[in-house]
Amino acid sequence: MIELAQRTRRISPSRLLEILAAHDATSVVDPFMGVPTHLNYLKHHGITVHGGDLLEWFVRAGDGLVVNDLTVLRDAEIAEIVEMLPGRIYPIELFKAWEGVFFTEEQCVYLGVWHDNVRNLRSDGQTGLAVYALWNVFCYWLEKARFPDDMPDVAPSELAWSYMQQTERWVAPNNKRNTVRHADVLTTIGELRADALFLAPPARNAFHNADTRIWMWEAWWQANPYFTIEYAYRNSLFGARSSEPHTYAHALVSVVSAADAYPLLIVQTTEQRIGEIEPILRNARPNLEIIAPYPNEIYLVAKR
């Protein structure tokens, strides 16, 4: 059976909003944004948000949940995504390599169909919403493989339909220009300006034990079932080159140095990893506050 990683850290956007409000920050940049639901939350509360990531599906999801103010998925459009359209030839064997290992034959066919349908959508907003909603289906299937008797059997198209409707409800404007970019952390930090920079840096060697649900969905988006996350991170700051403690520390120092222009720096970390980042942050900004409600949810708030 597939191993699904335990969550090692928690990001609470409502708490993040409280921190931003306490410091009068109205805009934030997150260069390690990951699944951008926290940016979606901050956006709804009037914060101007900018995100960046190296995995493309995160950026596509950001197009739907962060950048997109108006484009929604109507029932007819959802129907065109979740089922095979008559007359179209689908690459139904695209994900055959996963068959039997991770998924059933039917699920692999649907993965191929959905990939084709999503790629044919008319706008980035719709594509982003669909990518995020279908990821939820994908996660459901992986959970279902772990708990086959405990979770209800739901037809793939029905499951996809319900997740799309749920995701579509999160679209709302905040009358600000919000952006996401497919870029390395230093590029994102350097090209944007905001009141606050939010960092949730990956752990050292994080790409070695990355969550299956994350990298497999990038493989789906790239239409390459043999995709590896090491490949995506190959030339990045936190890639293989930062696997040693001192090179990892050097990478963190370069991020904190690049963040010099941001008045407020918020770093999310855990009790286990606070020792890696706190001295670096304290060295750069002596005015440091630690908000530690839980061992897996610690915020280091540094002001100039």
Next chain:
Amino acid sequence: MTLFQDVGTDPRDQAARLSDLLVAYGAIGSLACGERADLGRRVATIAASFAAFLEFDDALRAAVYYAAVLRSAGGLDNPALRKGADLSERYARLLRGDIPAEGARACARIAALPPLCADLVRWQAEAWDGTGNPDRLRWDGIPIGAQVVHAAAVYAMASDPDDGIAQIAARSGRVLAPELVRSFTMWFHTTGGEPLVEEPPIERLDSSATSAQSLLDFIAAHLDEHDGVPGRCVRIAAIADKLAVRMKLAESDRVALGVAARLYAAGGVAEQVPENERFDPLVRLAIGPRAENARRAAALLADIPSLRSAAGVVGARAEWYDGTGKPAGAAHQAIPLSARILAVAIACEELGYHLALQLRERRTTPLRRLADAAGTQFDPEVVRVATACLENGS
């Protein structure tokens, strides 16, 4: 005056009083969210029983209990539920998702609550698959205590126990963790799905950190903010207490009147437009809606031991002195004096509220109008005392 003086210094009595006020706060929040007032307590009973089944330690069980009691408290602070909120349906729905976070912020300000309680309130509507509110946490990122409250809420909202367990099973892997659903099913079959009502874990409330009076004022202030009339309860309580002193109301009745003055508006919390904006305080047309709000508030208070004495006061505030009011049509001395005083105090406050409008329209003064209603709507003696108070500027 200081309310709840009779409690003395026994910390258990103080904690019991605090617990009752927390129940009232949760019930008012439930009404604001369009739920039944007693839903929070039912969810808390189920959650506490399930937490005991899961062998949570005492501290976590207490936090789960009070998080369940206060799960809808954020409804009072939610912009989408505020009186007069004019938002698009989509935006209002998004904002309603923030009710748990607003509840958590309110709980964080009540120092007497168990430490974990605020965050359990924050995350009690999170879903296992990351589609919950407000933080969209997923999988084991959601604390198990919060999932217990969520499961208890799903179960409590079902029409009967069988429907409840079916609803829980249908949400496995999406809203609730599959392991938790398995445990809940075992709990259901072990307890029969109808747990006995247990005593609230009051020993886990820090009664030295929050006084009952300050908690009552805190709830009343949130109620006023929700209704868009900040400071209303303070003004009404001050007027009512002055009248009570002048009319030599018994000490216990003054306490009940003090509670009633702060919480009387709980009955109308779910209405889109507050009473004072819908109706002039002196028109007969308002009797029905006022009586309905009074009935709801009285039912809420009657269910809570230490607030029960205020229920009669709140429930009779829409009675008219001449017997043409509602709900009972009681007249003269059959209406409790506290209720007659409360009715005048509310009218005084609302007439003050409309003062600017009345001056602009060159109508009669508020005092003259109050005096005109003596003998029909209000007790003439109470009006006489109120007029005397207001005329000499006290």
